[in-house]
Amino acid sequence: MPEKLTISLGNILLTVAVGLSLVLLWQLRSLIVVLMIAVVIAATLAPIIKAASKLGIPRWLAVILVYLSLIGTLTGIGILIGPTVAEQIERLIRKLPSYLEILRSLLEDLALRLGMSEPDDPISKFLDIQGLTSWAIRSSQQLVVRSYSVTRGIIGSVFGLLLALLLSGYMLSGSEKLLRDIVNLFPYPWDKRLLAQVEPMSQRMGGYIQGRIVVSAILGIFISIGLSFLGLSELALGLGVIAGFTNLIPFFGPVLGAIPALIVAIAQEGGWTFLWVLLLFVVIQNIETYVLDPLLVGSSVKVPPLYQLLAVLGGAQVLGIIGALIVPPWVAGSSVLLENLYVRPKLLAEQENSTH
16 A cells, blocks of 8 residues: 655644745845855964964954954055056056957967868868857956856945954954854754864864965966066066966966966967966966965865865855855865764774774
């Protein structure tokens, strides 16, 4: 006889509660994103606050001093190189259409030399240089506009970032009491288990962001110097800042950062400079991959590259550029929970079973 499907009142209430919770989370998605950013900022600054607290400075005062120092440092950097970077990026944007037109002409000339210019040539029909160039420009513009609109809509632009900074400061100043209040919501013994994972999660998330910032800053400086030596001093600093900023995004960032420099190189100086700039980015990328990342990022992340790639893709798909930046450290932090609360206990249980 077929089994009867029974629906209890408890199951109905549980389903309704889950549905309402999902609706509530969706309505609060802007606040959730701000909280995610605040947690990443707090985890990044936590080691500095901890070091200051060991010197006898009250925690709340250490938070204020660290934030004032951070704001002062960023302001100083902005005053020193900000006007030059802004002027060079503005010049790059202004000249970009002419650069792309030169690039299109060079590609058409290359197609002509390869015998791909005949109207009835199937290769020419398949590889429409003008169409591909127009599609690439249009797709890039749509990606930038979409990322900007999604990011602005979810975070609330500058106001959201300021709110994230304030929340991160509150988390750092009263982190112990705040964490105890949160974990006390969980039943015993999960409250103590979760509380024990907070510090390793914070270390892994903070270590990831700290490593990426240091690596990106180093690469931005070396790229600016290298482009100046290669004859692109007119836009070297702006291109270096673009490359350093995009390098914060794993996997795709270095490629995105190299594209503007390569376009400028081939449009202004020609093929040889293009090859030298390409070689510069290849060398620097290999230094990052095999030297800087293992030293400054890899030791703290401990997440397989495939999971990092999926985190970047998923974050970019949902939240744009901001998602590509903040989702990977959350994946790195969540891996601590997976390792310490599931993988290691499972392995220990298997070893105990094998010995009995």
